[in-house]
Amino acid sequence: MATFNNPLMDIRRLLQKLVIMFSFSVTCVSMLYLWLGCCESELLDRSQNSQPILLTGWYRENKNKTVLRETLTAPGYAVEGSVDVNSQGKDWTATRRLPHAIIIGVKKGGTRALLEFLRLHPDIRALGSEPHFFDRHYTRGLSWYRSMMPKALDGQIVMEKTPRYFVTPETPARIHAMSRNIKLIVVVRDPITRAISDYTQIISKTPDIPSFESLTFKNRSTGQIDSLWSPLYIGLYAKHLERWLAHFPLTQIHFVHGERLISNPAGELGRVQDFLGLQRIITDKHFYFNKTKGFPCLKKPEGSSKPHCLGQTKGRTHPKIDPEVIRKLRDFYQPHNLEFYQMAGMDFGWQ
Numbered sequence: 595m596a597t598f599n600n601p602l603m604d605i606r607r608l609l610q611k612l613v614i615m616f617s618f619s620v621t622c623v624s625m626l627y628l629w630l631g632c633c634e635s636e637l638l639d640r641s642q643n644s645q646p647i648l649l650t651g652w653y654r655e656n657k658n659k660t661v662l663r664e665t666l667t668a669p670g671y672a673v674e675g676s677v678d679v680n681s682q683g684k685d686w687t688a689t690r691r692l693p694h695a696i697i698i699g700v701k702k703g704g705t706r707a708l709l710e711f712l713r714l715h716p717d718i719r720a721l722g723s724e725p726h727f728f729d730r731h732y733t734r735g736l737s738w739y740r741s742m743m744p745k746a747l748d749g750q751i752v753m754e755k756t757p758r759y760f761v762t763p764e765t766p767a768r769i770h771a772m773s774r775n776i777k778l779i780v781v782v783r784d785p786i787t788r789a790i791s792d793y794t795q796i797i798s799k800t801p802d803i804p805s806f807e808s809l810t811f812k813n814r815s816t817g818q819i820d821s822l823w824s825p826l827y828i829g830l831y832a833k834h835l836e837r838w839l840a841h842f843p844l845t846q847i848h849f850v851h852g853e854r855l856i857s858n859p860a861g862e863l864g865r866v867q868d869f870l871g872l873q874r875i876i877t878d879k880h881f882y883f884n885k886t887k888g889f890p891c892l893k894k895p896e897g898s899s900k901p902h903c904l905g906q907t908k909g910r911t912h913p914k915i916d917p918e919v920i921r922k923l924r925d926f927y928q929p930h931n932l933e934f935y936q937m938a939g940m941d942f943g944w945q
C-alpha cells in the first residue's frame with residue numbers, strides 16, 4: 595500500500611515537537627534557576643555562620659571578683675534564645691549593609707527579648723548573635739562588620755544588639771564615626787534587679803564565687819558599696835549615658851522600660867516601632883503570657899507556626915538576697931537613678 599505524505603500533517607507534527615521541546619527547556623531553565631538560588635542563599639548563610647564570634651561576659655572569678663571573659667563560638671553556633679529566621683535574605687536584590695539601629699544595652703535589661711520581638715517586623719533584619727564590633731573587634735574594620743550583617747532589601751532596617759556597648763567608654767565615638775544618624779536603643783531595668791540577674795548568670799557558670807551580699811561591699815562592716823564590681827557598675831546608668839550624650843542628641847536614643855517589656859511587651863514594642871519610623875505591625879496579638887515561664891512569649895515567631903519562649907538562660911530564678919543589702923543598694927542607687935531620669939527625660943519609677 596502506498597504511503598501518502600500530507601505536508602500539512604508533517605508541519606503540525608513538527609510544530610508539536612517544537613512546542614514540547616520549548617516547554618521542556620523552559621522547565622529545565624526554571625529548575626536550574628531555582629536550584630542555583632537556593633544554593634547561593636545556603637552558601638552565603640553558611641559562610642556567614644562560619645565566622646567565629648566572641649561572646650563576652652563577666653563570669654570568671656579573680657580574687658573573689660568576676661572579670662571579663664570571652665568565649666569563641668564554634669562555626670555554625672546558634673546563639674541561645676535566638677530564632678535565626680529573618681537574617682536569611684533570600685531575595686537576590688538584598689545586600690549586606692551597616693546597621694541603621696543598634697541595641698546598645700544594657701546587659702540583662704531584656705535585650706534578647708526585644709531583638710527577638712522586633713524580628714517579627716517585616717521591615718527589620720536583625721543579626722542573631724552579638725558581634726561585639728565596637729568594643730572587641732574594631733580593628734577588623736567596617737567591611738568585616740558589614741559582612742556580619744544579614745542581607746536586607748532597600749528600605750529594611752538592619753539591626754544588631756551588643757549590650758556591652760553601653761558601658762564601653764570608646765564605643766560612642768566609634769559608632770558616631772560610622773554613622774552620626776544611627777538610632778540607638780537602650781533597655782533599662784531597675785539596676786538592683788539587673789545586678790542580681792547578672793550575678794545569677796555568673797554563678798550559673800562559676801558556682802563557687804562568694805555570695806552577692808559579700809561582693810556588694812568593699813567592706814561589709816563599714817557598709818561601703820563596691821561600685822566597681824561589674825554587676826553594680828553597669829547599673830550606674832547616668833554615668834554611662836553621659837558619654838553617649840557627648841556624641842548623640844537625646845532624640846537619637848530610645849529607652850525601653852525593661853519592666854514594662856515584661857508586663858506590656860506590645861506597648862513597649864509600639865514605642866520602639868514609632869522610634870524606628872516603622873508601621874506598628876507588632877501588636878498584642880503576637881504575644882501570650884506563659885505562666886510556667888512567667889514571661890511573655892511569642893505566639894508565632896517569624897518563620898515558625900509554633901509558640902516560642904526565650905531559652906532557659908532568660909528568665910532564670912534569682913537567688914534570695916538579704917533585704918538589708920537590698921535596702922542599702924536602694925540608697926546607693928537613688929541619686930544615680932534620679933540623675934538618670936532627668937537626663938533621659940523619663941521617670942522609670944524604681945524605688
Ligand SMILES: Nc1ncnc2c1ncn2[C@@H]1O[C@H](COP(=O)(O)OS(=O)(=O)O)[C@@H](OP(=O)(O)O)[C@H]1O
Pocket residue numbers: 700701702703704705706707757790791792794855856889890891904907908909910
Ligand atoms: N519575654 C522574656 N522572656 C525571658 N526573659 C525576658 C523577657 N523579657 C525580658 N526578659 C528579661 O531579660 C533578661 C535577660 O536580659 P538580656 O537578654 O538583655 O541578657 S543578656 O545581656 O543578653 O545576657 C532576663 O533576666 P533573668 O530573669 O535574670 O534571666 C529576663 O528577666
